[in-house]
Amino acid sequence: MIEITDGGISTTVQDLGRFGQYHIGMPPSGAMDQFSHEVANALVGNDPDAATLEMTYAGANVRFEEDAVVALAGAKMPARIDGEAVPMHEAVRVEAGQELEMEFATEGARTYLAVTGGIDVPEVMESRSTYTLVGIGGHEGRTLEEGDELAVADNGTDLEAVVGNSAPEEHLRDFTTDSVRVVVGLCDYRLTDESRERLCDVEWTVTPEADRVGYRLEGPELEFVEREQPFGAGTDPSNVVDVGYPIGSIQLPQKPIVLMRDAVTGGGYATVGTVISADRDLLAQRRTHESVTFDAVTVDEALEVRQAIEDDLEAIRDGLEQ
């Protein structure tokens, strides 16, 4: 059992996500930065889909009521156990009664805390991920608060064996880059040629309205091709007959919104491109007021990036004790 003694700004239980329900409007949820979630799990000897705590900007404080091995991955967030600094990307021992205290992230936005065995909350539609909008999954469907108690599962891992596991720097991702690769398309024909080029030419800024549902970005006006609107679309040039929105898609109700893992699953704004699967993790680590640029790539280039990331994960796993 672990007890939350301070919930931080927004801490939720997440795993790889909830699939097969998008058609009823249920987004996947799951870790915003899947790579870091997987690294944290690997370090403590968990399967990739074990539930971790996702901490946003300011970490939580957690008291352990049993001996455990934990690892932090993702945004750089200073952490201490009984006053002693805890390294990132390394599996460390925590004794029963000790408390892990986290501070504000100094780089990146989201840090994952994995505990050997994984956070044991009930599954909803085969996932432990929290989806706060309708209040399902995780711990009571909400962000964690002081006093919440969470069970830790036992997956049979030998705690002593995994202590000291670490992930080499060269296989970790660089959150300081502002470049996010996108496949342009979907309804991009709605944009003028000039605006289509601008989308990937200019610097966007992450606004304070950037959360698990979507990242609203600030930048220059983009223009739509004037047309007589098709029946059922609505009158604004940015409107289309309501479509399904891919995770990572960039929709344009005037200013861009990139949909993240708690996305609204469909709607009537023109979507003009999609952040590639591997780089949704990078965008999830961009902070309010930081810049973002879209780098147009082909589907095959996107697949190469995806493969490179999987190779890095594999290399990290190969170097670990299980």
Place this chain on the structure above:
Amino acid sequence: MTGERIERTDLPEPRYEFGGDDHVFVELDEAMSFDANFQAMAITQQIRDRDLEGVTEICPANASYMVRFDPDVIHPETMVDELKEIAAETDISEYSWETRIVEVPVLFDDPWTHETLMNFRDRHQDPDATDLEYSARINGFDSVEAFLDAFVGAPHMVTMVGFVPGLPWCFQMVPKSEQMEVPKYVQPRTDTPSRAVGFGGAFSVVYPVQGAGGYQLYGRTPIEVLDIDQELPAFEDSMVFPNPGDILTYRRIDREEYDAIREEVEAGTYEYTIEDVEFTPEEFFEAPHEYNERLMGVLAG
């Protein structure tokens, strides 16, 4: 108007588009029509039946559809080829499906949505009118009453579910000349009461939970479209009530009935009025008004 057919729509060549490396989006038409929607439903049903390895989400939408897949299992180009092959083998003229006709009681011009819409007049096209007055006027009706008569006068088919869990987009089952259309708010609202009944583009919706929204607000239903605890009998199989292809009929109720139904819903005892029907597009297209009367007759028992 009786006797008017629904003209068939010739769909253009579908557009296959990549959503990153793990989604394919297929636009069947830029405009809404029953043909485009039934095509989306028929194709996605076929995709589901094929049970393709690597496919994780199959999402029919109003005039398009989308699939999500694991690109480590199936290459995006292969996915497109599969979809094209399935589309070539799908013919909606031979199609009919088992569906449900469901009664949705609505208190129109209710106090809750009225308060909300008054709070957001600065985001509306016509700040001096209510959403109902505005919608009635731009659709050429003399009064709100006449507009509502048309709104409840023919059933609405669920053509897409999404935005948030359980929100149905519904397209009224009448010939195009009778279909109403309204713009969405100039700027979306930050608040909408749960169970609000709205209308935007050519679609009526029921908002499952309180939150943002941009559709014109007309009323509120006492019944739920989302029940995460699955306490109501209608939610035994799923926490979401509406399915694509369901047929909703809105019924006007007064405050007294609204409160009575609400009490039963909150107690977890309310029984939805539902009948199973076989829907045959060809028959519906041929004589929609007669077809709808038969459908609503089923519900009346």
